[in-house]
Amino acid sequence: MSALPWSVALWLFAIGFYGMITSRHYVHLIGCLSVMQSGTYVLLLSAGFRWGAGPPVFADHPPGTPAVDPVVQALVLTDIVVGAAVTALLLALALQLHKRRGTLDPEELRPMRR
Amino acid sequence: MISSLPPLAAAGPILVAATLLALGRHLPGRVPDVIAIVAALAVAALGALMAFRAGDGVLLHWFGGWSPREGMPIGIAFQADVAGSVMVALVGILFVASFVFAWGFFEEVGVQFHVLMLVFMAAMCGFCLTRDLFNLFVWFEVMSVAAFALTAYRLEASALEGALNFTVTNSLGSMMMLAGIGLLYARLGRLDMLALGEEAAKAAGDPVIPGAFCLLAAALLIKGATVPFHLWLADAHAVAPSPVSMVFSGGMVAMGVFGLARLTWTVFAPVEAVTEALHAVVLWLGAATSVLGGMLCLGQRHVKRMLAFSTISHTGILLMGVALLSADGLAGTLTYLVGHGLVKAALFALAGVLMARLGGIDEIGLRGRGREIWPARIAFAAGGLLLAGLPVGLMEEGATLLDAAAGAESFRWVILAVPIGAGLTGAAVLRAAGRIFLGWGKVDGEEEGAPSEQEAEKANRPLPLMLAPVAVLLLLASAVPGHLAEEAAQHAASAMMQPGIVPAPVSPGEVPERLPLGWMSLSLALLVAGWHLGRHHLPAILSNGVQALTAPVFAGLERLHSGVTGDELVWILAGLALLSLGLWLA
């Protein structure tokens, strides 16, 4: 149990990577990238977890009550924004490339080699 | 000492970029160009000022005034030491050159290019100055995102493909970096790099720390384009617009090496498993990168792609200096980094001049067509000679320092990778100069294998405007007095290493004789370039025989660089495996 989240994060990394190297379509590949990204969410959030502690929001319980680590939650928020930003940019690139090449198979899209 | 200078380098350009975006098209004519140039000049001046002040002690700035409480750092600090400040100055200079070169580059008057470039500049400055590990990641990522968009700026199919590969591989890198940060945070509970170093010293036997190093190093080596993490670079740098390539090759790649040096000396220096592996694996990866990059560079005919491979080769040299784990090595890397950045930016600008003036970038296709732009010829040859190790200026000084550092090695001949890499890349550039500007080196079947895509950039810009930044960059790289640079670099290196525990210098008994690296690489370069340009004058049997021997090697190397995203990712995994094996076996 104590190693579960670390194993899950590792698994998400591995399965996402497998999807990326075997991908036949860029949109699928971008999805796999997001799966890998989820691995980092799991890792960070688990690193700040504490049994029997509440949320780090002292709205309905006073400051001083045991709470989990707010820092990792803030880091994950940044991480999510990174993910959203990069995904948007990647999808835009893929969309524009599809118009020019008519395909999104990574094997056929090779810069400067035709 | 506490100083309010460091935040300006990152926050200033951000404010300018945001204002430009908000005002958008209401700004008349060339106002965005002028604003961008002024901002970059200010950053260069700020970097120089900070480097000057940091000589008496680092400039520290706690954001929001959140200095550590009871020994626990709870905020983010910028810490400008000499090395970081010099990097900021270099970034500023490169962007000034790039903005001047890009004057009138884009047909439509828009602010998007300037916004992206200013954000890019701010991110590089933040990356060099920050002392917080997660903040380092944030700037790393901002740098990447701006770079992805800038690569695709021309919107040709090649540019989009290159940008996609670049984005996918480098996003994988930033995830690895974040995972590494997560591991360190879970184990050590800090994000401030100095505090992490102190905690790491207490937990030196823990396998989580080498694991985190493995991930962080892989991320930085992807950015620093080290074999086998390098496959994305040649495409991205070759397809980006020339003003952008200038900054990519001159600055962004060096950030990977600089980041690795920073992390090594602030966080991981006390962990013996890490430093041993760094020394054992990364030193040889650097040497391999230098040699392979040089060979690939020689095999190219697309001039920008050739320059991109030469960047890979020279990054290998920079990395060796970091992996030598000594003050001389680090000083050599810093000096070489600045020199190489200036020279490479100048060469990419010259490639841009070819695209604008001659409407092409194919070395063989342009043979003899560059005769009328003679100032470019001089600059191109000068750049090639500097790259090849002409014994003047910063790159030569850096190579000398690296040689001194390698003198303490048990196997000092590893340093020969420096003249080989420098010589081969210099040879390629000199060969291109001879072909394009003098019409030497006739090749049979010139049209075969020429790049099919139209490679021209906007032509109606005055030549002096494009060549002025080139001249300034080359002058800066060659005219700085060697002993001054050496002194400054050694000062910077020892300040950068101070937070960590400096390993006891391996006393070599007697100082071995210095190798004349500069002359070695210069003669190699002239020999190889001469061979390529004069081959058709030699007896056919000699010329064809050598060709038959070398062609399969070059073809095989080129085949490995297939440009398929999947291949690039698998090689990254292989590199990660190599690092991890090094860590467990060391």
Place this chain on the structure above:
Amino acid sequence: MSRRARGILAAIAALALAPGALAVVRAMPPLGDHPLPYGDAVNRVAPAERAVSNMVTAVNFDLRGFDTLGEEVMLLAAVVGAVVVLRGARGEGVGDRPARCGSRPIPPRSDAVVLLCRMTAPLTLIYGLYVVLHAALTPGGGFQGGAIIGSGLVLVWLGEGYNAWRRMVPGVVLHALEGGGAGLYALAGFGAMLTGAAYLANMLPLGDWGSILSGGMIPVVNFGVGLAVSGAFGMLFLEFLEETREPEKGEEQ
């Protein structure tokens, strides 16, 4: 490399990585039962010194506020980049007027969709604003609220159709929101420096515990982030939706 060769190389690399990865997983601290010195310090310091109840907000907008500026700028760069890539041949000029759909048939929207969207879109927008404004108190903040406002804009599109949507949400305004929000954040930092304090240092009264204006500078920079994120998401939707129309005559695609 063939797909087969790639698979083999990947398998070898994975095998070589496995022992290291397993050693790291085994050596990681047990879940939920290890010291969290940084988090505890924040939970101790921030309520006392900033009078906010949401610690994540305190970390995001004050203690590590500089990270958020970087994050903000990264989003800005990504959106500007996506705009550059998507506008492509469309050029910048056509960005501000609703495009004609050309020969594309416009399917009539069902009354149910229109009714539902007209009911939920304003609610979603108001809820987004609520989440932005209550950053200091309850879970949420500029990023989360900005994203909700962005979704509200999509509901407007769904209910009113593309042309009406473009009239209501002009691109210039979205760019101004985006740049203005980020600019506000950066300016707030410089404002603090003018008083001689550190960048992004607090210079406003802290307010009362439990009020939306508590936290000094936090509500200001949080509002900047809310503006910028709404603008950024709106811009992304606008550019991606623009892709769904067919090119006009003589317009290169």
